[in-house]
Amino acid sequence: MKVAIIGGTGLRGLGGAAWRPAAGADGQTPYGAASAIPETATFGTVDALFLDRHGAQRIPPHRVNYRANIWLLRELGADCAVAVYAVGAIDAACGTGHIIVPDQLIDYSWGREHTFVEPDGPAWHVDFGEPYDGALRERLIRAAASCIEAERLHRQGVYASVQGPRLESAAEVDRLERDGCTIVGMTGMPEAGLARELELPFAGLAVSVNPAAGRGAGAISEADIKAAAERGAADIENVLQALFRSL
């Protein structure tokens, strides 16, 4: 079983194993360069592949080459992928440090290369009614429940994937809430849609790092987001290790 992990802000790797660059990968794809050369390590029976979404160059969310990243993970033989996100909380129940396994998303991003579909391709319209893989979500939730207190674990959530890189206005967050979104981030799409196009089972694992705009006290600072994401990385690592043990 080969599990790809797409690391976001705060999660630059996973401890407890000897990581090495994935054999044969130079990071190049027919869609251009991926964010980084994926690293590989073994956890029991699981071969993990880790890809740092923002790379060593710190590529901002709107400039990430999502097509190259997903293509490369598929090419390297990933059987499934777990995408890690640092998100803002729209729903006050998702306090800073809480872990969310989203079950739905709304895509507000624009201008990103978001599809592998070509004019002469075999199929244009993939089903996306359930954007995350049900079986992988269930495993992730079970893994999370084994190491995260129930009050801090949200088994569902609606991820608003915004364009960034700026944060939202308070009115924009109000609109996202009216739309039914509970968390907001900048990297949820087109990643999930591209994985679906390549039939790569995909699930998200989010850590809440700030109350969304207008929901907390005062301005949101990037330093605070990074610090909270780094604090959340220990929980994310524990969940992923528990996931690997369950596979």
Ligand code: HPA
């Ligand atoms: N909005 C959008 N993306 C984010 C946020 C936020 O409040 N926090 C972390 N990523």
